[in-house]
Amino acid sequence: MKTLTIISGKGGTGKTSIVGSFASLAKNAVFADCDVDAADLSLITDARIKTVQEFKASQKARIDVAKCIQCGDCEDACRFNAIQNCKVDHFLCEGCRVCSLVCPQGAISMEDVCSGQLFVSDTPYGPLVHARLEPGEENSGKLVTLVRQTAEQIARDQGFEYIIVDGPPGIGCPVIASLTGATASLIVTEPTLSAISDLKRVLSVCNHFKVPAFVCVNRCDLYQENVRRITEFCQQEGVEILGMIPYDLNVVRALVRGKPVVCYTESAASQQITKLWGRLAERVTLL
């Protein structure tokens, strides 16, 4: 079983559209949408939800006003300034429960918070595991880990060869949770200075966690000078560039119809993504 994680550092470089296309190209894969606070893979894969599971991983403090004597001990002990005038700020509370332990009246209890939902869906391309993190909730990577574990379970039970993970932007906890233990990662970049700057940061995360990385350049015809910069950087780092995908309005057309772009077989992007998948699958088999 091989896990392939698609990341980018910078958002909006085309991760989800590429993963959606991989879905239609890979014949033996389970898909995991690990961008849990902006989960879009289900929008282009005709997903039909089969099971829904509540996600409770965090706790928040609640003060029982009947028992509270307003001594202020909880306020003093809270490192997150989440308690003011005996009221808990839901957004600031990190669930450390120190307040409940210091309260002399036993007036503070910790309550489970439903911070999202986990979905297992059927798509014409294979099973899809995805999630919805409630807006404003903490994304410590726990929901991401649950998405990955569920996908792994399905892959084991049903004998799938690949798990393809659509990762989140950035380099923080949800990215680390999407990446650790993966067989390989594909970094989707584009020839803009922003994307290159973030490519460098996210590659150092891959190196830190010892996950082999490959690169593909999306919208490669935008600005040649930056394609050269990416090529040079990848050479220096010993990272292989597996694909160059041109800017193609068919990507948006397909998206509006809720389809991956590879369903337009004649389109330039579609042809390059097909080649990219071929090369990537070849490399990953050897790892």
Added chain:
Amino acid sequence: MIVSVASGKGGTGKTTIAVNLALALQRENNVKFFDCDVEAPNAYLFLKPQITHSEPVTTGCPTIDGTRCTFCGKCAEVCAFHALVVLKERVLLYPELCHDCGGCKLFCPQNAIGKKERKIGIIETGFAGNIAFFQGRLTPGEPFSTPVIRALKRMVSNDAIVILDAPPGTSCPVVTTLEGSDFCLLVTEPTPYGLHDLSLAVELVQKLEIRAGVVVNRADIGDDKVDAYCAKKGLPVLMRLPYDKELAIKYAQGVSAVGVLPEYQQKFFQLYQDINELAR
């Protein structure tokens, strides 16, 4: 006035909007720009600030005094984040899981727990023309970006127009960025992705009780469902920017619209007037 720029979906043009807004306003106003996307900070590429000051951001984590510890296990019991594991004659610490809540230190019966600081990123400050520039950078490999954003936001003061460039998504780093804003600009694109993630971002600003308006970027691609959604929700669409290949190439090079097309100066100035009206 504190204006935050957020989006839900990544790559819709948050930084483009935030930077152009700052550039358009700097001639006649004091502007402070904060790049709060500390995982992938990019505004510096466009504003090209001179960084004059840099300081580390640290977070605390416990130290165990081996001569006092009796391996009673109280610290591990108290830690809600499983950052401490107590074995027979050893205490294992996973610093990257520690939230620095101080619980272990508070409850250790032997007073065996101290605190050390661990660097997880940096804050850099400087000037880009008249714009006071502030950015945070999370060290690659570190998971928690919110302490860096918090450290950065301690430098926010209300004596200027403050522009906060938020990270993508709708989870804790975005909440930390948006808190205290007078107005939030939500940048989206007219595609199913843009609409889906905009609707999550709208849920978030409503929870946080922050007034918001929408900027539709690449307004001529995709479909018209974002407009229909905004109309239904009563969300003002404050600006529409068409896809412009020339500007995209300039963007690729780190050049902003306001810098090359004078009409954008007026457009973004007007955007701020609209924000000012709505934030009142």
